[in-house]
């Protein structure tokens with residue numbers, strides 16, 4: 001969920017909670033109706049009447065509350081209560097507050113309006129009043145305040161909550177009108193929320209501020225914020241203040257920790273993160289920084305998949321998925337750690353730091369050693385970090401020995417050869433915005449960019465541009481797609497009004513591109529059999545505003561293409577499952593296993609499927625053009641498939657057309673028709689490794705036999 005979604009979710013949740021809470025109070029008191037006029041009273045009349053004017057008491061409470069609660073916080077800190085760890089009531093709100101005005105408005109409704117209505121009705125109107133039946137009023141005030149504090153489920157904030165509850169209780173007892181405590185509670189929450197919002201908007205990092213101290217107690221602002229909101233349960237967003245990139249060592253990874261607030265130490269991070277699982281009865285230490293923790297998890301999964309040769313585990317899905325925070329930083333740390341893996345493994349073995357400590361799992365150790373020796377450094381936030389820091393000398397000694405053993409002067413000499421970071425390519429979704437509008441927006445946001453020289457709707461930006469969270473990417477106006485992956489739709493160039501069949505369509509990058517090239521007029525039939533990917537296909541089509549796409553979840557090979565149902569199809573895009581050897585995921589694979597071994601059995605079975613799918617596509621009765629593409633660098637999935645199907649294609653009146661004549665890289669030379677095919681090389685062309693062939697009907701009059 002985006003931050004705005006979370007805030008909206010919090011609002012909806014709080015509306016429901018408030019309605020349910022008030023309903024329960026109503027049901028519980030119904031049999032005593034009509035209630036005495038003093039009970040559960042919300043009466044706006046006579047705001048300043050003596051002795052019970054609700055507004056007079058409310059305003060007095062508004063003035064007193066910061067003094068009373070502040071004094072209490074200070075007093076408790078003298079007894080060391082500020083050392084208590086745990087989640088504070090403000091935490092969830094503080095995370096979401098880094099966002100926009102709609103989020104603020106939703107949170108204001110939750111904390112300054114709905115929460116006070118519900119909580120004052122329950123704790124003062126109902127509980128306090130009911131308790132007075134069994135105990136003196138002062139005791140009922142305190143007991144209901146303790147209940148109020150406990151209900152917030154925050155040990156750290158409990159004392160202040162009880163003190164604030166007591167003040168609210170006494171004011172209520174004096175005014176006998178729930179509007180008074182509601183006013184105090186609402187002003188309190190609303191003021192703190194507004195201050196926090198203004199601080200965040202002016203670039204202040206709330207966590208850093210709280211850890212540095214603010215006011216009488218370092219815990220003050222956060223801890224004096226007694227709200228029960230569902231946002232407390234959404235405490236997983238990071239603030240977005242950019243952090244400068246530091247270049248401490250020659251081999252250091254350059255990454256922007258734009259949203260890694262947890263990377264900085266805060267007072268709240270004194271306790272270790274919860275253990276993931278036990279080792280010999282002891283809990284494992286997880287990294288304290290969210291980026292390092294996610295990177296360690298991704299590394300563990302990737303190494304495991306690599307060891308067991310399990311497919312379908314990608315670095316991108318593990319580090320850039322929707323559930324990942326600080327995606328760019330997580331991707332960078334994971335990739336860089338993999339790059340340094342061999343040397344870090346050697347350092348870990350030499351230094352023996354894992355032998356001394358069974359609670360530090362190897363993936364976490366790899367990430368922390370990377371951070372310590374080659375990355376942005378490690379702070380003593382938790383036991384894992386503290387252990388690695390305590391071993392700094394032996395780790396550095398192990399690194400020196402490793403360099404010495406290889407006769408290397410700098411660690412960069414020991415790193416596997418990797419390609420430079422590529423420029424970012426982005427496709428303008430012309431269904432939603434014009435290319436000109438996209439250029440001026442991206443120029444305003446990033447400064448430099450250039451239109452791709454080959455592809456009509458592709459823009460090239462420097463590799464440093466962080467586009468994942470760009471609003472135009474989120475609203476489907478821009479689509480993050482490699483240059484190579486944008487070639488097929490342009491090569492096919494369907495004419496307006498045509499029907500195009502995208503046979504293996506999910507997640508729909510090329511499908512939405514086809515729809516855009518059709519000007520959203522005509523039809524794209526998008527087929528995919530995988531249910532999870534199919535959902536992404538539908539979501540992406542919707543996000544792109546491509547209403548001409550019709551999605552079919554099915555096995556393409558089983559579609560009756562030679563029947564009337566498909567007689568209107570003019571063109572086909574076939575981008576079948578392949579080894580993906582040209583893509584970034586496999587480049588990481590190669591880092592893990594530099595001896596470029598190829599799984600021949602798998603390649604053969606993929607090639608067999610690709611050929612079968614291509615032959616099947618040629619059954620379409622009115623087919624005019626067909627593009628076959630794969631993101632594979634192996635000719636068995638490219639040129640060889642085309643060569644095998646060529647006799648059938650010729651027989652049906654198709655020939656190979658050479659798309660993109662100005663593009664330099666063509667099919668492998670040993671294939672006679674190679675020059676009519678298109679290739680992209682991951683390293684040399686700085687995009688995905690790719691293959692593409694275009695068939696065109698030679699004589700449209702003859703039809704297909």
Ligand SMILES: C[S@@+](CC[C@H](N)C(=O)[O-])C[C@H]1O[C@@H](n2cnc3c(N)ncnc32)[C@H](O)[C@@H]1O
Nearest residue numbers: 504506507508509510528529530555556575577
């Ligand atoms: C390389 S991906 C397609 C990528 C897609 N063209 C894009 O640009 O976003 C291959 C897709 O083919 C699908 N697929 C594999 N075999 C299939 C079959 N027999 N029928 C339909 N879809 C199939 C897979 O589920 C996968 O989503």
